[in-house]
Amino acid sequence: MKFAAMLLASVAMLAACKRGPAGPAAQEQTAQAAREAREFARVQYLWRAKRVIDLSRPDGWTSLVGLHWLDPGAHRVGSGADNGIRTSMGPEHLGVFTVRGKQVGFVPDALVTVDGKPQIGATNLRIDSDPQGASQLVFDGGKGLATVIERGGRLALRIKHADAESRVKFAGLQYWVGGRDWQIPAKFIAHPPGKTLPIANIIGTTDHIPNPGMVEFERGGKTYRLEALDEGEGTLFLVFADRTSGHGSYGAGRFLDAPMPDKQGRLVLDFNQSYNPPCAFTPFATCPLPPPENRLDLAIQAGERDYRKPQAVPHDPARQDPPTEG
Numbered sequence: 001m002k003f004a005a006m007l008l009a010s011v012a013m014l015a016a017c018k019r020g021p022a023g024p025a026a027q028e029q030t031a032q033a034a035r036e037a038r039e040f041a042r043v044q045y046l047w048r049a050k051r052v053i054d055l056s057r058p059d060g061w062t063s064l065v066g067l068h069w070l071d072p073g074a075h076r077v078g079s080g081a082d083n084g085i086r087t088s089m090g091p092e093h094l095g096v097f098t099v100r101g102k103q104v105g106f107v108p109d110a111l112v113t114v115d116g117k118p119q120i121g122a123t124n125l126r127i128d129s130d131p132q133g134a135s136q137l138v139f140d141g142g143k144g145l146a147t148v149i150e151r152g153g154r155l156a157l158r159i160k161h162a163d164a165e166s167r168v169k170f171a172g173l174q175y176w177v178g179g180r181d182w183q184i185p186a187k188f189i190a191h192p193p194g195k196t197l198p199i200a201n202i203i204g205t206t207d208h209i210p211n212p213g214m215v216e217f218e219r220g221g222k223t224y225r226l227e228a229l230d231e232g233e234g235t236l237f238l239v240f241a242d243r244t245s246g247h248g249s250y251g252a253g254r255f256l257d258a259p260m261p262d263k264q265g266r267l268v269l270d271f272n273q274s275y276n277p278p279c280a281f282t283p284f285a286t287c288p289l290p291p292p293e294n295r296l297d298l299a300i301q302a303g304e305r306d307y308r309k310p311q312a313v314p315h316d317p318a319r320q321d322p323p324t325e326g
Contacts, residue, residue: 040180047273052173058162059145061278062170064285065089066159067203070148074098077157078109089161090144097148099155102127104148106137113138127155151286152205158284166282171310176248178272178302186217186269188228188236188261197227199239199288202252202279207288212236215258217269219298227293228258235259236267240274241290243299250280250306253290274303281307 055062068077068085077085080092087094093109104125112119114137127148128134134147143162148155190213197211210230215238217224228236241253254274261267278285 062167063160063164064282065164067284068157070099070155169310174305176301182271182302184217186215188265202287240294242296250276271302
């Protein structure tokens, strides 16, 4: 709540310092400014709280512990040393995955469920490009989750685990000061229907993503444009880099979800809600990178700052730990 309290305190100080008649009109103006500040603080607080909850869920991005490519053929998977694909967490022998084209078969060697049902014999797993989404292969009593994803025409096994160190030791988020002046009116400029934009990702492949148009906005008397992507979420997805990238913000850029424009092509870009890609929290994500068109000559000092991973505490031989009972 520190964020909201600081905002409200600033508004109160400004109102107290304002010179001029304290008549009904001035009082109403001050009250309206206070209401708007409270609403801004409330919306940003709720957005930030949801962001932390989503990241730190048992199946959130901080739980991602593995990305293993599945070439054609059979692959024995598990944490044991005798597996062809060795996972960092989970049972010694999870099972055998067999790839034929885009078909992935699975035979379990451990207690697992697939899409919520106990799996004993062989089954086929859906991949994430399937209209129904990827099959959910759950192990370790509900702590582990495996899904098959497709990136750059290749299949991979994505592993999440609730006991991942990156989740258990999640250090929280830090933000630029930002403010209401980073809620910027913008204009949507549509592209011809069906246009796509090649988007490279951090693993070295390129995806062609629907690119319905660009958004144009002004800051400091200059005009800027960002190419918008549509991933079927009902929003415009912006992947951008700016002058803070690598200088306080995550070096590979940030994301922003913007509302769809109204009938006149108007929308608001709230850069206070710019956020880090999953790659800021785990080395096993497949994050898209900003296209050249979205590298702004502008320092956007709003939204999430670079994630600071917790530092390991060095062992001090002189420190005596209390004895454990038992």
